[in-house]
Amino acid sequence: MSRSRRLTLRKAYEQLLAAHGPRDWWPGDSPFEIMVGAILTQNTAWTNVEKAIAALKARNRLAPQAILAARRDHLAHWIRPSGYFNIKAERLRQFCRWYLDQGGWDVLCARDTERLRQELLAVKGIGPETADDMLLYAFERPVFVIDAYTRRIFSRLGLVEDGLGYEELRTRFEQELGSNVALFNEYHALIVQHGKDVCRMRPRCSECVLARACAWQAQQSG
DNA sequence: ACCCAGGGTCATA
DNA sequence: TATGACCATGGG
Structure with missing residues (x-):
């Protein structure tokens, strides 16, 4: 699949935000x-x-x-x-x-x-x-957090290559999205929410918003 | 009863 | 470098 017909990480973020709403992370008073x-x-x-x-x-x-x-x-x-x-x-x-x-x-x-x-x-x-x-x-620094959900969700949809190490995956998100604390904050929170509510450990989730957006994107450029 | 969660360290091959 | 054992509670 060519890069141009792939769902961008930015588009995936917008889909997640529309589906789940702002998460208001991280919970804590200090x-x-x-x-x-x-x-x-x-x-x-x-x-x-x-x-x-x-x-x-x-x-x-x-x-x-x-x-x-x-x-x-x-x-x-x-x-x-x-x-x-x-x-x-x-x-x-x-x-x-x-x-x-x-x-x-x-x-x-x-x-x-x-x-x-x-x-x-x-x-x-x-x-x-x-x-x-x-x-x-x-510290509110522009660092993208990678967790098990991030790997699972994005490699499953073919948005990132599998087998990437932690640092490589982090760099990939940071470079494609651009340095943005507020965006990184909300994005990781949304990934966790999506992982818990929608994907869990299921091997396939063809009905989730991301899978639909991926299919739609492929159709547009195909 | 079984599976997993907002991981990391350490020992082994 | 790459697996595997281990840590331990609580909710589904």
């Missing part, structure tokens, strides 16, 4: 809360993360100093509903240690995106997706 949520939601349903965050808030523990001051087993107990609580308690500690050592929010905000990204990735427990969640939704 950048720090967003970053904590990014760690807690690793391979975990958001509803479970909400309970963990609510528990931290109820104890006034949603701050880096407060998390580091807590006993490890207590911290693990508070975030228990989000699953993997022992591992995630340690990851929260690692992240908070880094956050304070660097000098806190204002210092981090002054850094350029590439440096910030490399430093986040160097924190144990923060991988590419978690780092990019933080960069886009907390």
